[in-house]
Amino acid sequence: MTYKVHVLYDGYSKMADEGMVANCTCTLIKGPKHIVVDTMTPWDKEKIITGLGHHGVECSDVHYVVCTHGHSDHTGNNNLFLNAKHIVGFSISCKDLYFIHPFETGEPFIIDEDVKVVPTPGHTLTDVSVLVNTKDKGLVAVTGDLFEREEDITNPSLWQLVAGSDDPEKQQQNRNKIMQIADWIVPGHGPIFRVTEEMKNGAK
Amino acid sequence: MTYKVHVLYDGYSKMADEGMVANCTCTLIKGPKHIVVDTMTPWDKEKIITGLGHHGVECSDVHYVVCTHGHSDHTGNNNLFLNAKHIVGFSISCKDLYFIHPFETGEPFIIDEDVKVVPTPGHTLTDVSVLVNTKDKGLVAVTGDLFEREEDITNPSLWQLVAGSDDPEKQQQNRNKIMQIADWIVPGHGPIFRVTEEMKNGAK
Structure with missing residues (x-):
């Protein structure tokens, strides 16, 4: 368990x-593999290079890019990230x-014993999440817009209506699955949050 | 009708x-607005810059980027294209x-009297196509993977199975609509082709 999850930038969404x-x-x-999850809008290139630099990582060091879904x-x-394998939704590619x-x-895609990419459709039909075993935080799930932000657990309209969902029923099932197993969640448009016992009970 | 459609690179797909x-x-x-449709894999940056250069266009001159859908x-x-408005599937954005x-x-998105972006879901639930009035070729439809390539008209397994379709029924309806109005089609993974009378009759 040598992995650590660093949120480079907290996402946001507001009217x-x-x-x-x-x-x-x-x-x-x-960790043993460097993985970047979700690469922001096209105007954020320099921010990403800077953010990685704070952790001693260059773009050319990155082994995997995971985009939780194909939104812009x-x-x-x-x-x-041209030395990386790219996982964008359900597609895995390198060059062409x-x-x-x-x-x-x-079927999950196994990066190694501590990191896997799992299908979590709902927000789009081909969303994925990354599950990481860490020493400091237990199991961290980086989920993209499966969760908009922590507040959407008590206010479901945030993920169902404001963010939009292509299949709300499937999304709810996948939200429940992730809440049952994760200790922390990195959502698509907000800061990382701890999964409480109350959330786990609500997800059963 | 001062627009011209230049295919910079023919797409392909093969097992x-x-x-x-x-x-x-x-x-x-x-034309009056410069529009780039579909920006290839992340490894094709230099190819795109070169391709545009052959037509005297720099990236900073481009007014609109349209990605027909969110596949990588x-x-x-x-x-x-940081001076452009971006249309990626059903989302329209600039910066954040x-x-x-x-x-x-x-509802179509009107760029001007000769260019509009229309919803053509099927391949994904949020695909769009660009319709352009031109002097030399009549109405050109740049459709992304609504059409995989010309051969998929006589061999539907190419778009239904090989390329995959999230909603084949809707995709067939949108294929028919486009074939009825377009003179030429730029498909997602093949060269531009002329829409024949036979195709138009088959699409009624």
Whole structure:
């Protein structure tokens, strides 16, 4: 258990006069493999390079990029990571080679014994989450928009209506699964939060 | 009708030993507004810059980027276009501002009198196509993976099974709509093709 989860930038989403102001939470999973989860809007290239630099990681050191789904605020800077294998939703690729992996049957993609990528559809039909065993925080789930932010657990309209859900029933099932196993959750548009006993009981 | 459609790179998709080798067709729509449709895999940054250069266009000149959907081979280089408004599937954004547009009710997004972006879900639930009036080719539809390539009209397994479809019925309806109105189609993974009378009759 040599992995550590560093949230580089907390995501946000709020209504504005012209529409919605939003960006995703961007996360570095640092360990035997370096993994970046969700690469923000296309305007955040320098922020990501700077954020990684604070942890002694260069873009060329990154082994995996995971975009929890294909929305534009989660995929904007994948071209920083050209030595990495890319997992974007249910697709796994490197250059123009697309590997076959049956996420649609529920099969996790194993990065190593402490990190796996699991299918968690709902927000889109092809969302994934990353599960990481850590020493300091137990099991951390980096979920993208499966969870909008901590407040959506008591206010479901945040993930069902404001963020939008392509399959709310499936999303609820996957939210419950993750709450039952995770100690901490990194959501798509808010800071990391601890999964309380109350949340776990509510998810049964 | 001062627009011209330039396919910068023909897309492809073919089975390989390890999976599938694929990249998208990348298109420049040049005119009063410069529009790039589908930005290839993250490894194609230099190719796109070079391709645009052959037509006297720099990345900073581009007014709109349209990604027909959020798959990783269609969104890889959006961060080249930081002066543009980005349309990725049903979302329209600039920096971290997301504009509200009701693609889900069928509403087109009008760029100007000769160019509009229309919802054509099926391949994913949030695919869009770009319709362009041109002088040399009539109405050109740049459709992304609504059409995999010309051959999928006589061999539907190409778009239904090989490429995959999240809603085949809706995709067939949208394919028919586009074939009825377009003179030429730029598909997601093949060269531009002319819509024949036979295709139009088959789409009624």
